[in-house]
Amino acid sequence: MDRLRALQAFTRVAELGSFTRAAEQLQWPKASVTVLVQQLEEHLAVKLLHRTTRRLTLSDDGAAYLEGVQRLLADLDELDSAVAQRRANPRGRLRVDVPAAAGRHVLAPALPDFLQRYPQIELELGSGDRPVDLLAEGVDAVIRGGLMHDDALVARSLGAFEVVTCAAPAYLQRHGLPTSPQTLRSEGHVAVNFFSAKTGRVFEFDFVRDGERVSLTLPQHVAANDADTHVALGVAGLGLIQVPRTRHVRALIDGGQLLPVLHAWSGGTLALVVMYPRHRHLSARLRVFIDWVVALYEREFAAAGEPPSL
Numbered sequence: 001m002d003r004l005r006a007l008q009a010f011t012r013v014a015e016l017g018s019f020t021r022a023a024e025q026l027q028w029p030k031a032s033v034t035v036l037v038q039q040l041e042e043h044l045a046v047k048l049l050h051r052t053t054r055r056l057t058l059s060d061d062g063a064a065y066l067e068g069v070q071r072l073l074a075d076l077d078e079l080d081s082a083v084a085q086r087r088a089n090p091r092g093r094l095r096v097d098v099p100a101a102a103g104r105h106v107l108a109p110a111l112p113d114f115l116q117r118y119p120q121i122e123l124e125l126g127s128g129d130r131p132v133d134l135l136a137e138g139v140d141a142v143i144r145g146g147l148m149h150d151d152a153l154v155a156r157s158l159g160a161f162e163v164v165t166c167a168a169p170a171y172l173q174r175h176g177l178p179t180s181p182q183t184l185r186s187e188g189h190v191a192v193n194f195f196s197a198k199t200g201r202v203f204e205f206d207f208v209r210d211g212e213r214v215s216l217t218l219p220q221h222v223a224a225n226d227a228d229t230h231v232a233l234g235v236a237g238l239g240l241i242q243v244p245r246t247r248h249v250r251a252l253i254d255g256g257q258l259l260p261v262l263h264a265w266s267g268g269t270l271a272l273v274v275m276y277p278r279h280r281h282l283s284a285r286l287r288v289f290i291d292w293v294v295a296l297y298e299r300e301f302a303a304a305g306e307p308p309s310l
């Protein structure tokens with residue numbers, strides 16, 4: 001029995017609750033994963049997993065063993081990372097999920113620099129605005145906007161964008177300039193709303209001025225759950241939008257395709273964070289990526305005149 005592979009197989013099966021998903025993430029045949037776990041149980045002379053046709057759970061011995069194995073594998077990763085860092089040569093596959101707009105407008109243009117520095121890292125970049133289960137999907141880190149409350153994840157701040165309310169010139173010609181948040185409905189304004197990809201909930205427009213806060217949901221003809229599509233619908237003149245003032249949005253404002261409105265009212269800020277699982281060791285390849293993306297966004301916020309941190 002290959003003890004290390006058996007421990008890796010058992011850990012991933014226990015974490016995911018599935019031999020099939022564990023095999024997919026490890027990129028090993030399912031039969032190999034099954035045999036390794038069986039061999040480990042025979043070696044220990046204990047049952048680590050309870051198996052039924054519908055579910056797979058840890059035995060008491062399995063839960064205790066898993067905790068120790070996770071520490072052991074983390075120590076091995078740390079040792080590997082230390083050697084790699086001393087050689088300044090991190091390597092291996094790195095899976096990162098980012099908002100589609102961030103991937104397109106910020107990360108993609110800068111990635112040649114990262115990959116030139118670390119040519120032995122194989123980066124798999126997922127793009128979307130949907131929630132991601134890092135452990136279940138085998139993702140090393142995610143970049144997300146908004147405040148995150150998840151004790152299973154470590155979050156590192158990348159900064160915060162000012163949120164601006166704006167509309168296309170064509171929309172304002174048809175509906176007129178809004179005068180205040182309180183009169184948006186009575187003035188006949190509509191929104192391009194943004195809704196959660198997970199829950200379908202429409203996010204409210206938020207306005208703040210001198211301690212006064214107004215939150216409301218406007219009527220819509222169309223809504224989106226993708227940031228780039230949301231902005232594009234606003235540029236098409238389909239309604240008011242409230243969006244973070246990213247590089248892409250700034251370019252549209254500077255080019256006159258979007259016009260900020262309700263200047264006396266702030267839309268608040270949108271925090272941006274990079275997160276990774278708390279129980280996983282921060283590998284050399286993930287460490288250098290996070291350091292790189294933090295520096296990238298420091299430059300991004302500095303160019304925009306935004307504060308680099310919350």
